[in-house]
Amino acid sequence: MSLKMKPEELAQTISYKPPKKHWMDVRVEYKKGSYNYAGNPESLKYVHQPNPRKWQPYEENWKLPENWKEIILEGFRERIDKFRSLKLFMDICVRCGACADKCHFFIGSGDPKNMPVLRAELLRAVYRKEFTLAGKLMAKMAGATELTFDVLKEWFYYFYQCTQCRRCSVFCPYGIDTAEITFIARELMNLIGVNIDWVMTPVANSHRTGNHLGIQPHGFKDSIEFARDDLEDLTGIRVEIPINKKGAEILFVIPSADYFAEPHYYTLLGYMALFHEIGLDFTFSTYASEGGNFGSFVSHELMKVLNAKIYAEAKRLKVKWILGGECGHMWRILHQYMDTLNGPADFLEVPKSPITRTVFENTRSTKMVHITEFTADLIKNNKIKLDKSRNDHWHATFHDSCNPARGMGLLEEPRYILKSVLNNFTEMPDNTIREQTFCCGSGAGLGTEENFEMRMRGGFPRANAVKYVAENNGVNLLTCICAIDKATLPPLLQYWVPGVEVGGIHELVGNALVMKGENERKTDLRNNPSPGKEDI
Amino acid sequence: MKFYEILEQHKSQIAEKWLKAVIETYPGDAGKFLFENKNQFGNPIGYTFSKRLPEILDELINPTEPQKLNIAIDDLMKIRAVQEFTPSEAVGFFFLLKKIIRKEYHHDENAQMLFREVLEFESRIDQAVSLAFDIYVGLKEKIYEIKAGETKAQYGKMVERLNKKYGD
Structure with missing residues (x-):
């Protein structure tokens, strides 16, 4: 480069372009x-x-x-x-x-x-x-x-x-x-x-104790009992939470984050309130204490190993069928692989709701029902009393979590529930929801701290759609049915759309659920004042 | 004709050239997509840049309220701060505007005569870069805060339970 160049000529030589290579x-x-x-x-x-x-x-x-x-x-x-x-x-x-x-x-x-x-x-x-x-x-x-x-x-x-x-x-x-x-x-x-470690260590933990943090049976029991106490403080009702109960009708499997992370925990409170209200005969298992399957992020063999506990525990506890919580990839594995990995589940019965007598024909083979299918059926048959106004402080939209949406086609049930428990609901633009939903950007083992900038990039299209409904419609809650979403969407939104919170569907069900003998609800499940009760 | 009038007259062409130059800071085949796909939700980077760059240019030519510039730059820096750019590359796209204006309009006879205005406009760009840099650093700080909060939320209920059981 010649030093005799004039400044404006020199300026023209600066390249801001990335290298042109194959x-x-x-x-x-x-x-x-x-x-x-x-x-x-x-x-x-x-x-x-x-x-x-x-x-x-x-x-x-x-x-x-x-x-x-x-x-x-x-x-x-x-x-x-x-x-x-x-x-x-x-x-x-x-x-x-x-x-x-x-x-x-x-x-x-x-x-x-x-x-x-x-x-x-x-x-x-x-x-x-x-x-x-x-x-x-x-x-x-x-x-x-x-x-x-x-x-x-x-x-x-x-x-x-x-x-x-x-x-x-x-x-x-x-x-x-x-x-x-x-x-x-x-x-x-x-x-x-x-x-990567955020796959391999959860795999090892899940193999050892059943859940990705390595929480042992007494720790699991402690967590669930803690949640029971919290629910009692909020509603005045002490619920029964069966753990490893042999002969229960239903085995309930949730992502482990539901009992130790926020905002997942409020969804757990919602399930508990709901099951108590309808008198469901269910049990948790301390080994099938995690729906998430980190093995599926690294190999078919490890996916199979970690998935095996669900049917094994169903067999050990002699339940009739399995109900699954708000988990993401657990459902894709169930829908696409579980039958051939660890099935056939011929020791179980075709799931039938004990409350509505609905037979879940779609689960005839796997014997496992999604919680939103189960709850939507309860609502459709008028089996629970709901007060939508208790969610009036929320204006929600729904993020179709990739695995339930694209991995198993679960699109309508969550929306049906939301519209039954909430007055304010707005969909995000069409090319960002349902089959075309944008990922949170942190699934499949990528939700780590060290990968943060990459996650913010990957989650940008999702956050951009949330921003649109937040600015135009006043949406302040992004609901979803996946534990990884609940863990990674809050930081995503704090970055791109501050002011929008993340929550689960059964958290809103728990808020709206009118329970027999409950105290007047002064707060929602997050312990924030209920709408109209701000001054109490 | 004054320099600002020249800019005002060619505003939309300048903005278009600036957008093209910014998009070219992305590697290889990405540019075509980022530039051509106009869908707000299918191409949020392209959309945000094509919306915000003309707004910034407008504010640089006719400053109205500082907040406008702030909002527009913030939107762009949020994107650049988490992409594969060094800090200088992240904020450096403002310099591309200088380059375009020098190339196209410095040779304009009128512009040569209105050198003071040219310098003034370029220093407005420099101010915008300073603002972008402040926003960039602020966003990086925010990222660290969010990271710390995320770790807390992951085990939040467990810690709360331990505190309740064994005291703070």
């Missing part, structure tokens, strides 16, 4: 705020996973086994033979681009490798190179790449920037399920011990 040639850089810490070796050992050691993704040496490439390629070959869907997904993509602008991480980051097609291409390129003739002969032309350490670093970076929400798959004309591609990529990396 997308496959840009090396990944691990920047703070956009990756997750590596799995703790102790947790890996606990569940007998390969290559436990201390390492971090930002380090140069990942301490991989010497033959890591062979391990991955062998694993890849094995899975191509095993899963016909995988082979199909590797072969049939025509790169039409229908999915390209549908991923919340791409929309919120502007990083092209977060286009689902390109993310999947990271795996496909290696597939072509290793398993197709064209790729072997004419690598570059066929879009084929050799598996190198740089490629592995990209896999780790981008497959842990996918929340397996499946929004892209809704738009794929071939029905390619990118979430399943992410499943496989993570599974392959796990073969050489490349995984």
Whole structure:
């Protein structure tokens, strides 16, 4: 650059553009705020996973086994033979681009490798190179790449920037399920011990005690009893909470955050109030004390191991059927995999509501009913008394949690309940709800502190829609039916839409529920003054 | 004709060029999507920039109330502060405006004559950058506060229970 340039000429030479390289040639850089810490070796050992050691993704040496490439390629070959869907997904993509602008991480980051097609291409390129003739002969032309350490670093970076929400798959004309591609990529990396701690430690804990924080049976009992005391303070009614009760009619499985995190806890109070009011014969299990299945974020085998406790506990406690709480991916696993993983549940009966006598035909095979199906049925049959005005301090909208919405098609029941327990409800714009719902940006193990900036990017499309109804309609509560949502949407909204809170559907049910013999409700379940009771 | 009149006259073209330049700070194929998709909910980055940049430009040419500039810059910085940009890259898109104006309008005969106004306008841009930087730092602080609060909420009820049982 010449020093004789005039200032205005010099100004023209400053480049603000990112480097123009072929997308496959840009090396990944691990920047703070956009990756997750590596799995703790102790947790890996606990569940007998390969290559436990201390390492971090930002380090140069990942301490991989010497033959890591062979391990991955062998694993890849094995899975191509095993899963016909995988082979199909590797072969049939025509790169039409229908999915390209549908991923919340791409929309919120502007990083092209977060286009689902390109993310999947990271795996496909290696597939072509290793398993197709064209790729072997004419690598570059066929879009084929050799598996190198740089490629592995990209896999780790981008497959842990996918929340397996499946929004892209809704738009794929071939029905390619990118979430399943992410499943496989993570599974392959796990073969050489490349995984993240917010998946592996919860997996180890869930395996040991049944829930992801490792809470033991007496701790579980203590938590539930604490909630019972709180509910008594709020309503004046002391409810029965059966735990490990043999011969109960129903086993109730919830995400563990319901009994220790906020705002989940208020949903737990809501379930308890409801079950007491209708006199439900149910039980909690101290081992099936977590619906969430962190195993599904890393491998099919670990998903199966962690899922097994639900049927095992149902069998041990001799219940007739299973009811599940406001959990996210528990429902996708139930809907898509549970039957083949750990079924058939032929020792259970087809679920039938003891209150309304409704038979839940849709659950004939899995024997497990979603709490919103159950409650919607109670409301439809006028079995509970509700006072909507007790939720008048809320103007709610509903976030379709990805897994219940796209993973099992649960779209109407939550809305039906909301409209029955609440006067003020506004939907977000059409292309952000139901099947097209935008992910919270923190699912599938990504909801960590160290990954915070990435989560804010990924959650931007969701928050942007919330902002719209907050500004235009006065919405102040985002309701949802997933524990990860309840944990990660509050920080998301504090950043993008301060002033909007997050809550569960059964929290609002609990507020509106008129219980026989209750004290006058002066507060809602959050212990905030009820509408009209602010001065008391 | 005064320099501000020249700017006023070409405002929409300048804003369009500025938007294009900002979008080009995103890598590769992203630009096309961010620029062309006009859906408020399908493309919130593109939408927010195409709404806020002309507002900022307008305020720089005809300052009305500081709050307007603040709101518009805040919206943009929220996006840039959590994306893969260094702090200088995050706020640096204001300099792109200088570049556009220098390239297009410095050679305008009138602009050359109205050098004082040109300098004044550029210092308004500098002020906007300072404001953007303050907002950026404020947002980063907010992120740390939110992170701390998140950890507390994750185990909030457990801590409350322990305190109740064993005293504070």
